[in-house]
């Protein structure tokens with residue numbers, strides 16, 4: 305959706321640039337950030353210095369993140385306020401529009417953020433989607449305050465302290481120690497078993 309896509313630049317041009325080894329030229333299958341090798345990625349097409357090109361990327365990411373952060377704050381508040389409304393006796397009918405708006409805001413966040421590269425790949429489109437997401441989140445919060453008023457509540461909804469990752473994980477009831485233990489077990493048992501199987505099937509170098 306960005307200018308590179310529109311000009312036919314492919315993923316591999318930036319993420320799998322050509323390299324040579326022993327006189328053989330091939331595309332690098334170690335897929336990584338193009339910023340780790342700007343001389344073989346951006347500079348095959350652009351004459352600017354590495355630093356200018358790097359800043360081109362960071363500038364687009366910073367600007368998108370500005371709106372992303374705003375959207376995340378409002379979306380989190382909308383979710384918390386929605387629960388508060390249910391607890392105050394809101395009905396399915398009263399919450400119908402609220403739920404649609406929260407979902408619409410959440411989807412826009414997902415679209416713009418979950419792919420990670422979008423802020424550079426398609427800066428304008430990403431900003432557009434994030435802005436609409438922010439708008440939907442604000443509309444959701446407005447709709448919730450009306451639902452709350454109908455149920456006799458007009459004050460500010462109390463907000464939990466989710467200012468750090470640790471506090472946010474506790475608030476949502478995530479057992480991070482159990483998650484870490486599960487990951488540890490996966491790395492120690494499942495992954496080695498996969499590697500053995502891949503070697504047995506000649507899919508992986510024996511060493």
Ligand code: HEC
Nearest residue numbers: 308313314315317318319337338339361419420421424425
């Ligand atoms: C014009 C160059 C360019 C093209 C073309 C391009 N990318 Fe990217 N991509 C980047 C840059 C730059 C980043 C950000 C790297 C960074 O922040 O270190 C990025 C980031 C990403 C990320 C996020 C990686 C992460 O860890 O956050 C993914 C995934 C990705 N690109 C996939 C793709 C796919 C799939 C395509 C093709 C559909 C593609 N890219 C096309 C330049 C490009």
Ligand code: HEC
Nearest residue numbers: 307308311313317318338345346348349350357358360361
């Ligand atoms: C295969 C060629 C190619 C590669 C590789 C490439 N670009 Fe581009 N880039 C283009 C083309 C083509 C355009 C559109 C310019 C035009 O048509 O006038 C463009 C446009 C741009 C623009 C201006 C876009 C805008 O916002 O209007 C920036 C900035 C840019 N590239 C940065 C980068 C960076 C950073 C990298 C490496 C991560 C990169 N490019 C890799 C071909 C490439």
